[in-house]
Amino acid sequence: MSEQLLFAAEVTLNGLMAGVLYALVALGFVLIFKASGIFNYAQGVMALFAALTLVGIQQGQVPFSHLINAIFGTNIHHFPWQVPSIIAIILAAGVMVGFAWLVERYILKHLVGQPDIILFMATIGLAYFMEGFGDIMWGSEIKTLDVGLPSGLNETIDTVTYNWFGYGFFIDNLDIVAAVIAALLVAALTIFSQYSKQGRALRAVADDHSAALSVGISLRFIWVLVWSIAGFVALVAGIMWGAKSGVQFSLSLIALKALPVLMLGGFTSIPGAIIGGLIIGVGEQLFEFAIGPLIGGATQNWFAYVLALVFLIFRPQGLFGEKIIERV
C-alpha cells in the first residue's frame, strides 16, 4: 500500500475515535430531546461543569473559594485532603443528579407547554449561568484531570501495523478507552430504554406528554431521571475530553461539535447520534487531510456544520429522524 493511502487510513481511524466522542456528547442531547422535546444547548457546559466538579472534589478544592476570599478577605484554597478518583466520580455524579433536580424544579416546571424554540433559548441561558457558576465555584484556571485512564501511543497497534504495512499507526490509548466506554454506555442506554419500566415510561413521555400523564406516569420524575442520565453522560464526556486536553472553558465547546452530529443523525435517534458522530469525525479529519492544505487549513471549525447543512437541505429530518408530516 502506498504511503498516502496508509496515512489516510490512519487519519480515518483517528477520525473514528474522535467521532465516538462526538457521539457521546450528542447522546446526551438525544436523551433529553427524546424525553422532553427540549434541545439542551447546555449539554456541553454540563460536561465542563461535571469535569470541573470532579477535579474539584478530587483535589479537595474549597468551593467558591474565590468568592469567599473576595468578600471576606481570606485566603483559602484547598481542604487538607485528596479524594480517590472513584469516590470523586460517584460524588460528581451525585452533584449532576442534584443539578438535574434543580433544573426540573426551577426551570422546566415553569416552561411546560412553551414553544420549543423558547425552551431552546432557555437552555442557552442555562448554559451561560452554569458557565459563570462553575467558574465561580471552582475557579477558571486550566486544570488537569487524571482519573488513571491510560494514555499515549498504543504500542501494540503501532507494532502490529508496522509489521503488516511497514508503517506504524499512531492511535492514542485514551481514544481506545473512550471508544470502548462510549460503546458500553450506548449499549446500556439502549437496553435501559427498551427493556426497563422507566425506559418504557421515558419513551411514552417522548411520544405524548399528556397521554403519558393520563396513564399515571410522573412527568417530573421522568424529567429528573433523564436530566440525571444526561448529566452522567456529560460527566463521562467531561472525563474523556478533560483527560485529553485539560479541563477548561473550551471543553464546553464540544457541544458545538455535537450539534452537527445531531442534525445529521436526527434529534431523536440514538443510533443516529452514533453514526452521525462517526461520519462527522471521519469526514472532518479526511477533509482537512485532503482539502485543508489547499485552502488554508483549520477546516474542522466549520466542515461539520456545512456538511450537516448541505445534508439537511436534502433530508430535513436527518438520517434517522422521523419524517415530518405537515397538515392544516
Added chain:
Amino acid sequence: MFYREAGDFKTSYRDDNQTFPIRLDRAGYWVAIAVAFGIVPFFVNDYWVNAIFAPFFIYAIAALGLNILTGYAGQVSLGTGGFMAVGAYAVYKLMVAFPEINIIFHVLMAGGITAVVGVLFGLPSLRIKGFYLAVATLASQFFLIWLFNKVPWFYNYSASGQINAPERSVFGIIVTGPNTEAWAKYLICLVFLVGVAWMARNLTRGMTGRKWMGIRDMDIAAEIIGVNPLMAKMTAFAVSSFFVGVAGALFFAVYLGAAEAGESFGISKSFLILFMIIIGGLGSIFGSFAGAAFMVLMPVFLKNVLVGGMGWPTDLAAHFEFMIVGGLIVFFLIVEPHGLAQLWRLTKEKLRLWPFPH
C-alpha cells in the same frame, strides 16, 4: 392621569395607524429625539461614547436586525456575529478600494453585501425549521469567521491579520480612525440608528411585516392564504442582514477602529445580540432598544459596583456577569417571554387607568 387616549379622538385611519397613538408618547418621542440630537452631542466625552453610547447605538441596530428575523419572521439565527463580520470586512474593503466615495455609502453598501450573503445562508430556511435552522445558522457563523481569518485578500494581506479603519470624513468631519472626536462618533451612529429604526418600524407595520408574522405564527396557513414563503423568508433574511451588516460596519469602522474576525465577531457576539432581543422583547422595535441598552449598561454597572465598589477581582466579576445574564435569560423566558417591552406596555396600561383602575 394625563396619560390616556380619552379625548384624543382619531378621525382618520391615518391617525389611527400612527406609531404612538397616545399624545404624551408622541411628545416624549420628539423630546427624546431633540435631546439626542440637539443637546447630548455638546456634552459627551470619550468615556461616555466608548463605554455606553456607541456600543448601545450599534448593538441596537444589530438587535433590530435580528429581531426582524427572529422576533418578526420567527427564524432563529445564531449567525449574527458572522454577518456583522461580513459588514465589517465589506466596509473595510470598500473604504480602502474607493477612498473618494463617502463613508456613508460604504456603510450602506456593506449592508447591501451582507444582505446578499444573508439571503444565501438563509436559503436552507425553506427546508429546515425551528432549531434545526438555528443550528444551521451556526454553519454561517463558523464558516464566515474562518473565511475572514484564512483568506488574506479580506484583510489586504496585513501581517497581523487585522483590519484597520483608515481615516474618513463626512462633510469635513472625521468619523473614522484614531482622530475621531467623541461627538462625531456619537452622531454618526445615532443617525444610522434612527434611520434603521424608522425603516424597521415602517416595514413591520405594513404588509411586509404582516407576511413575516404570518410565517412566524403559522407558516402553512400563511402560504395557503397567499404568502409566498420563499419571498417572505428571503426578505426577512435580506432586511435583517442589511441591518446587521450596517451594525458590523459601524462596529468596526467607527467604534473599534481595528478588528480581527474571531476576536470581534465570534459566536459570543451572536449570543449577545440574541440575548438582547430576548430580554428586550421578541417582535418589538422598542424591545430591541431596551435589550441593547440593558446588555450594554449591565456590565458597566456590575463592573462599577463589584470591581470599583467592592474590590472584587475582574475575572470574578466577569463570571458573575455570566451567571446574571444566563439567569436573566431564563427568568425572562419564564416570567415574561415578551421581555422588557411587554413590562413597559403593562406599566403603561396601568398608568392609563390610574388613578381609577376600574
Added chain:
Amino acid sequence: MSLDMNANSYVTEDGRTIGPVVMDLKNITLRFGGVVAIKDISFNIREGEIRAIIGPNGAGKSSMLNVISGFYKPQEGEVWFRGAKRPPMRPYQVAQQGLARTFQNIALFDGMTVLDNIMTGRLNHMKTNLLQQAMWWGKAEKEELANREVCEKVIDFLEIQHIRKTPVGRLPYGLKKRVELARALAAEPSLLLLDEPMAGMNVEEKEDMSRFILDMNDEFGTTIALIEHDMGVVMDLSDRVVVMDYGKKIGDGTPDEVRNNQDVIDAYLGVSHD
C-alpha cells in the same frame, strides 16, 4: 327543479341568479401512500352559488378542500378554474388566483391583532415593493389606508368592531372563527372555501354564522363552497350539495334531491358496505 348542467346560468326558486361554472373538478384521485383518500370524484362549483360538501367523518371532505386550495396535489384528475386547466402550483399561487379559505382548526396568526389578521387577507391586492414600504410616506401609506378601508367594511359587516385591536390569541373560539371568516372575506375572493365554519359552536353562534354566510353570498355575490356536519344548516344554506363517503361521491344535486337519494340515506344510517 332539475338542473341543466350545461346552461350558462339559471335562476333559483328564490330568485337568485346562479352563473356559469367557476371551478370544475374532473376525476380527482388523491392517495396518501396506500390509502386512497379521494377516489375519482368530479363536481363543479358555479358562480354565485353556495355549494356544500357533506359526508361522514373520514369521507375525504377536508382532503377535497385541500385539493381545491392547492395544499394537496391529486395523483390523478384535473382542476379547472375559470375555464382554464390549473397547472401544478403552490398554495400561495392558488390564493393569488382569487381563492380564499378558512380552516377546520382555526389557523389565525395568534401574535397579531384582529385588524392585522384581516389585513393579511388583503395581501394579494397590495402591490408596493419592499423599498416603498420601508420609506412608507407616499405610495405605501396610501395603499395601506385604502386597504384598511376595505377591511373596516368587512369588520362592520361581521360586527367585530370592538375587538379590532385585540391580539387574536386572547379571543374566545366563536369570535376567532368570525375573524378567520373576515380574513378570508377581506381577500374579496372569487371562490371562498369554508372548512366546517360552524364546528363547535352553540346554536346562537351557528345562527349568526349562517346569517353571515347568506349575507355574504347575497350582498357581495361571493361564491362559497363549504364543508359542514350539521345537516339542517347545510340543507337550509346551500344551493347544491355533494355527498361523499369513503372517498367516493355518492350524491350530487339540490338539497331535496340529495335528501331522497338512497345511497345517501344508507351512508348516513350506516348500512354495511359489502
